[in-house]
Amino acid sequence: MKFLDQAKIYLKSGDGGAGAVSFRREKFIEYGGPDGGNGGRGGDIVIESVANLNTLIDYRYQQHFKADNGHHGMGANRSGADGRSLVLRVPVGTQILDEANEDVLLDLKRPGERHVLLKGGDGGFGNTHYKSATNRAPRKAGKGWPGEERWVWLRLKLIADAGLVGLPNAGKSTLLAAVSRARPKIAAYPFTTLKPQLGVVHVHDDEFVLADLPGLIEGASEGTGLGHRFFGHVERCAVILHLIDATLDDVVGAWRTIRAELEAYGHGLADKTELIALNKADAIPAAEMEKKRKALKRASRRDPLIMSAATGRDVDKVMAAVATVVHTTRQRARAAAETAEAK
Numbered sequence: 001m002k003f004l005d006q007a008k009i010y011l012k013s014g015d016g017g018a019g020a021v022s023f024r025r026e027k028f029i030e031y032g033g034p035d036g037g038n039g040g041r042g043g044d045i046v047i048e049s050v051a052n053l054n055t056l057i058d059y060r061y062q063q064h065f066k067a068d069n070g071h072h073g074m075g076a077n078r079s080g081a082d083g084r085s086l087v088l089r090v091p092v093g094t095q096i097l098d099e100a101n102e103d104v105l106l107d108l109k110r111p112g113e114r115h116v117l118l119k120g121g122d123g124g125f126g127n128t129h130y131k132s133a134t135n136r137a138p139r140k141a142g143k144g145w146p147g148e149e150r151w152v153w154l155r156l157k158l159i160a161d162a163g164l165v166g167l168p169n170a171g172k173s174t175l176l177a178a179v180s181r182a183r184p185k186i187a188a189y190p191f192t193t194l195k196p197q198l199g200v201v202h203v204h205d206d207e208f209v210l211a212d213l214p215g216l217i218e219g220a221s222e223g224t225g226l227g228h229r230f231f232g233h234v235e236r237c238a239v240i241l242h243l244i245d246a247t248l249d250d251v252v253g254a255w256r257t258i259r260a261e262l263e264a265y266g267h268g269l270a271d272k273t274e275l276i277a278l279n280k281a282d283a284i285p286a287a288e289m290e291k292k293r294k295a296l297k298r299a300s301r302r303d304p305l306i307m308s309a310a311t312g313r314d315v316d317k318v319m320a321a322v323a324t325v326v327h328t329t330r331q332r333a334r335a336a337a338e339t340a341e342a343k
Contacts, residue, residue, distance in 0.1 A: 004055050004056045004057045004059075004060050004156075005055070005056060005155065005156040005157075005158075005196075005232070005233070006056065006153065006154065006155050006156070007056045007059040007060060007063070007153070007154045008063065008099075008151060008152070008153050008154075009059050009063045009064070009065060009151070009152060009154065010063055010064045010065070010149070010150075010151050011045045011065050011066075011088075011117065011118055011149065011150060011151075011152060012045070012065070012066045012067070012118070012147055012148070012149035013042055013043060013044055013045045013066075013067045013086075013118040013119055013120040013121070013147035013148050013149070014041075014042025014043035014044075014066070014067040014068050014069040014070060014083035014120040014121065014147050015042045015069045015070065015083075015120075015121045015144055015145070015146050015147050016039055016040070016041055016042050016069075016070045016120065016121035016122045016123040016124060016144030016145045016146075016147075017039030017040040017041075017042075017069065017070035017071045017072045017073065017080040017083075017123045017124065017144050018039045018072045018073070018123075018124045018141065018142065018143050018144045019036055019037070019038050019039050019072070019073045019123065019124035019125045019126035019127065019129070019141035019142045019143075019144070020036035020037050020039075020072060020073035020074050020075060020078075020126045020127070020141060021034075021036050021126070021127045021139055021140070021141045022034065022035050022036040022037075022074070022075035022076075022126070022127065023035065023036075023075075023137070024075075024076075033131070033136065033137070034126075034127040034128045034130075034131050034137060034138055035075055035076055035077045035126075035128055036073055036074075036075060036077075036126030036127040036128050036141055037073030037074050037075070037076070037077050037078040037079045037080065037126045037128070038073045038079045038080070038123050038124065038125050038126050038129065038142075039070050039071070039072050039073045039079070039080045039123030039124045039125075039126075039142070039144045040070030040071045040072075040073075040079060040080035040081045040082040040083060040123045041070045041082045041083065041120050041121070041122055041123050042067060042068070042069050042070045042082075042083045042120030042121040042122075042123075042144075042145075042147045043067030043068045043069075043070075043082070043083035043084045043085040043086060043120045043147075044067060044085040044086070044116045044117075044118065044119055044120050045065065045067055045085070045086055045088070045116070045117045045118035045148075046085050046086065046087045046088065046114060046115070046116055046117065047087075047088050047090060047094075047096060047106060047108065047114070047115050047117050048087055048088070048089050048090070048112075048113065048114045048115075049089075049090055049091065049092045049093075049094060049108035049109075049110065049111055049112065049113045049114075050089045050090070050091070050092070050111060050112075051092055051111035051112075053089065053090065053091040053092075054091050054156075054158065054198070055091065055156070056090065056091070056094070056154050056156050058089075059154055065086055065088060066086070067083055067084065067085055067086040067118075067120060067147065068083030068084045068086075069083050069147075070082055070083045070120065070121070070123045070144060071083070072144075073123070073124075073126040073141070077126070077128055079123070079126075080123060082120075082123075083120055085120070087114075090108065090154060090156075091156055091158075092108060092109065092110065092111050092159055093108070093109065093156055093157045093158050093159040093236065094108050094154055094155070094156050094157075095107050095108075095154075095155045095156075095157065096108075096117065096152050096153070096154060097152060097153040097154075097155060098150075098152065098153070099150065099151040099152065099153070101153045101155075105117070105152065109159070109236075117152075118147065118148040118149070118150065119147075119148060120147050121144060121145035121146050121147045121148075122144070122145045123142075123144050123145075124141055124142025124143050124144040124145075125141060125142040126141050126142075127139060127140060127141050129142075155232065156233075157232045157233055157235055157236055158196055158198060158211055158233040158236075159209065159236060160198060160209045160210065160211035160233065160234075160236065160237050161208035161209050161210070161237060161238050161239070161326045161329075162201075162208055162209070162210050162211070162237055162238065162239045162240070162241055162322045162325075162326060163210075163211045163213060163233065163234035163237040163239075163240050163241065164176065164210060164211065164212045164213060164241050164243060165213055165234070165240055165241070165242055165243070165258055165262075166242060166243035166244060166245075166254075166258060167244075167245065167254050167257065167258065169245060170243040170244060170245045170254075170279060171243060171245065171279040171280060171309045171310070172212045172213070172243050173197070173212055174309040174310055175212075175243065175279070175309035175315070176197055176199045176210060176212040177199075178309050178310075178312060178315055179199065179201045179210065179315060179319055180199025180200055180201050180210060181199065181200070196211055196212065196213055196214070196233050197211070197212040198210070198211055198212075199212070201319055201322075201323070203316075203319050203320055203322075203323040204320075204323075206323055206326075206327060208322065208323055208326045210241075210322075211233055211234065211237065213233065213234065232267075234269060234272075235267050235268070235269065237272065238272075238273065238325055238326050238329035238330075239272065239273045239274070239275060239322055239325040239326060239329070240262075240269070240272050240273070240274045240275070241275050241277060241318070241322055242255065242258060242274055242275065242276045242277070243277050243279050244276065244277070244278050244279065244296070244304075245279060245280055246278040246279060246280045246281055246283070246284055246289060246292060246306075247280050247283050247284055251278065251292045251295065251296050252295055252296055252299045255276065255296060255299065255300055256299070273325050273329075274302065275302075275305065275318070275321055275322060275325070276296065276300055276302050276304040276305065277304065277305040277306070277307050277318050278292065278293060278296065278304050278305070278306050278307070279307055279308065279309055280308060280309075280310070281306050281307060281308045281313055281314075282308040282310060282311045282313060283308075289306060293306060305317065305318050305321065
């Protein structure tokens with residue numbers, strides 16, 4: 001299944017059905033009268049988040065969605081049937097934005113969320129509704145109200161607890177495959193990852209979701225390479241694991257390149273907790289590794305972790321550090337939610 005994280009679609013809720021103009025004509029009944037029923041209500045446009053989806057590919061080849069119109073009223077005071085609502089199922093983490101792709105209308109963060117985005121039009125009244133003491137035989141009925149319509153953007157931000165970032169060939173896909181059951185493409189050339197990959201990592205009695213993002217290069221904020229269009233998937237992460245290839249001559253420059261792209265993107269990414277890991281420790285001598293670690297520590301003011309995703313060296317320590325940050329963030333979020341409920 002192809003990965004698609006953004007789509008523009010047209011939505012229209014159903015129009016209300018027209019009311020009926022009708023009069024009773026029954027044998028042996030001396031006085032008739034109006035008996036036109038009301039029109040049915042138009043169907044709604046409903047957005048529902050489901051847990052078994054991770055792409056918006058369903059909205060790539062069909063962009064127009066319309067709910068059913070309400071049925072017209074009939075004689076004998078029979079109301080028209082309501083139009084069926086149209087339910088659009090989207091992955092958890094999907095945001096609904098306006099046509100300008102600026103204002104967020106809905107943000108579906110949990111599975112099973114269900115929201116009415118566009119309401120269907122009300123049905124028109126039949127002529128029975130207009131009957132009064134001074135107007136015993138009304139000959140008018142409502143036409144029904146039109147439904148709502150608008151263009152919207154769907155934007156998917158995958159729900160992950162931790163995000164993997166780094167330059168191409170830093171070993172992100174190798175690490176994801178080593179710590180989870182995910183099977184991303186792995187090769188000896190850059191840009192093997194062309195879309196975000198998710199994996200569930202188990203650490204002792206806890207687990208978290210790790211997202212591997214396509215490699216970034218200098219100038220990604222200006223559209224170079226794959227750009228930073230996938231950074232949106234890290235916005236919800238509690239921690240960023242910055243993987244750096246230890247075989248590079250300038251590991252500090254590699255770190256600064258990604259940091260510059262995080263700051264250029266904005267949306268609070270540069271302020272997130274960042275863990276730095278020097279990967280491919282098996283490929284260089286210990287003395288050289290220590291020299292690079294110290295240089296990176298001076299530049300980043302963080303103590304880099306050392307690991308090798310290919311051999312598994314100290315990978316468990318890195319994952320444990322990530323799990324600690326994720327656990328702390330979850331506890332804070334839970335406490336904040338409890339405080340909000342208490343108020």
